[in-house]
Amino acid sequence: MNGPAAQLWFGSTAHTREQPFKRSFAYSIAMLEIDIDRMAEANALSKLFSVGHGNLVAFRETDYGARDANVSLRGWAEGRFAEVGIALGGGSIRLLTFPRVLGIGFAPISVWLGHDTRGELQGAIYEVHNTFGETHAYVSALNPVVGRQTAEKEFHVSPFFDVTGDYRFTLKHAVNIVALTVENISPNGRSHVASLTVQPRPLTSGQLLKWMVIMPISGLGVMFAIHWQALILLLKGAKYRDKPDQRAKRTTLAKSETARPEKASADVQAYPRKNA
Numbered sequence: 001m002n003g004p005a006a007q008l009w010f011g012s013t014a015h016t017r018e019q020p021f022k023r024s025f026a027y028s029i030a031m032l033e034i035d036i037d038r039m040a041e042a043n044a045l046s047k048l049f050s051v052g053h054g055n056l057v058a059f060r061e062t063d064y065g066a067r068d069a070n071v072s073l074r075g076w077a078e079g080r081f082a083e084v085g086i087a088l089g090g091g092s093i094r095l096l097t098f099p100r101v102l103g104i105g106f107a108p109i110s111v112w113l114g115h116d117t118r119g120e121l122q123g124a125i126y127e128v129h130n131t132f133g134e135t136h137a138y139v140s141a142l143n144p145v146v147g148r149q150t151a152e153k154e155f156h157v158s159p160f161f162d163v164t165g166d167y168r169f170t171l172k173h174a175v176n177i178v179a180l181t182v183e184n185i186s187p188n189g190r191s192h193v194a195s196l197t198v199q200p201r202p203l204t205s206g207q208l209l210k211w212m213v214i215m216p217i218s219g220l221g222v223m224f225a226i227h228w229q230a231l232i233l234l235l236k237g238a239k240y241r242d243k244p245d246q247r248a249k250r251t252t253l254a255k256s257e258t259a260r261p262e263k264a265s266a267d268v269q270a271y272p273r274k275n276a
Contacts, residue, residue: 123140152252
């Protein structure tokens with residue numbers, strides 16, 4: 001198995017708008033990583049965490065994937081991976097996301113990590129949500145620990161950007177760090193870059209209480225931050241665009257690139273393989 005049934009990740013996110021003016025901000029975040037086949041085991045890790053029903057921190061299957069109780073998370077994810085030629089053969093799928101806190105939650109991006117039966121990473125799904133309740137999946141067949149992918153932008157996220165250009169995803173996933181950068185490449189160059197960097201913590205009642213002390217309104221805070229920054233952009237004169245109808249296509253292939261390799265260190269290691 002790759003890692004525990006579930007664990008927490010604490011860190012920060014940063015956003016920089018580069019066109020037509022520069023605007024940057026950053027704030028602390030907490031995330032949940034869960035093995036979608038071991039949810040009963042995850043549910044037993046803390047009395048303050050639940051799968052499928054409300055709690056201090058909760059994970060609800062219907063917030064992700066098909067968002068349909070009749071479609072399993074694995075079935076949805078395997079379908080998306082199959083669209084880009086990835087067959088996991090029953091290997092583990094881990095989902096890194098923003099869970100609900102006191103019943104409130106919004107996940108602007110969730111990362112699905114698909115492994116083969118040896119525990120080797122075979123692909124990633126970047127599931128993006130907007131504040132209108134819509135979702136889109138960008139799927140990559142890249143499998144190194146450090147990888148970069150590009151995809152045509154096909155989903156409305158912000159009223160301050162057209163649905164044109166490309167996204168460039170750079171992902172690093174290891175035992176002690178997850179780092180994701182998403183660049184919005186417009187016809188006139190890079191217009192926006194968002195990044196998150198988080199480090200793992202065990203999913204325990206103590207860590208969940210620490211989360212509440214450090215980020216007491218984190219569930220609501222993500223939505224508040226999005227709308228607060230939108231207001232600032234409006235006041236600074238950013239052009240507002242009406243939301244277009246969502247395109248029928250809901251899955252986009254992200255083409256793999258090869259990122260510059262990084263030297264392995266004692267404290268940055270990939271998850272160990274399963275025993276063959």
